[in-house]
Amino acid sequence: MIPEVWNSNIPLRIKIHSTFHLTSNIVYPFILLAGILNGPLIFIKQQGGHEAYFAMMSVFVIAFIGSFLFYLISQKAVYPDWRRRIMLFPLFMAGSMGFAVNNSRAVFEGLFKRRASLYEPPNMQSEAKKTRGKKIGTSAKKKFDWVDSN
Numbered sequence: 320m321i322p323e324v325w326n327s328n329i330p331l332r333i334k335i336h337s338t339f340h341l342t343s344n345i346v347y348p349f350i351l352l353a354g355i356l357n358g359p360l361i362f363i364k365q366q367g368g369h370e371a372y373f374a375m376m377s378v379f380v381i382a383f384i385g386s387f388l389f390y391l392i393s394q395k396a397v398y399p400d401w402r403r404r405i406m407l408f409p410l411f412m413a414g415s416m417g418f419a420v421n422n423s424r425a426v427f428e429g430l431f432k433r434r435a436s437l438y439e440p441p442n443m444q445s446e447a448k449k450t451r452g453k454k455i456g457t458s459a460k461k462k463f464d465w466v467d468s469n
Contacts, residue, residue: 347419350415
């Protein structure tokens with residue numbers, strides 16, 4: 320889809336914005352890879368002999384500090400009990416790892432142009448059969464306009 324965007328006759332700023340929008344989820348496979356490699360790295364570090372390597376790679380902790388500061392400042396600006404909420408940051412990071420699994424799958428499906436299957440819960444299937452072939456009202460459409468408000 321990115322080549323289609325760049326070959327179209329839209330302004331450059333929209334092409335750049337579209338590229339950022341379409342490639343923003345590419346980070347999830349790397350988050351998943353970091354989570355998977357964390358276990359073996361602990362064993363390698365315990366065996367010793369790689370102190371210089373781990374000292375050099377500790378620079379990447381700065382990336383974690385940035386996300387932590389973003390979360391800290393946003394919580395402090397919005398909530399008076401931000402100190403209690405900041406204690407939930409490790410839970411937030413664990414949840415992000417959970418998102419990385421599913422989102423990585425979606426990224427690879429998109430990169431390899433595989434059609435993703437959509438799962439419809441049983442109660443929604445019966446509703447879909449009732450509304451099949453019928454025009455959806457504008458009130459239902461307005462209800463979810465906030466989802467894609469570009």
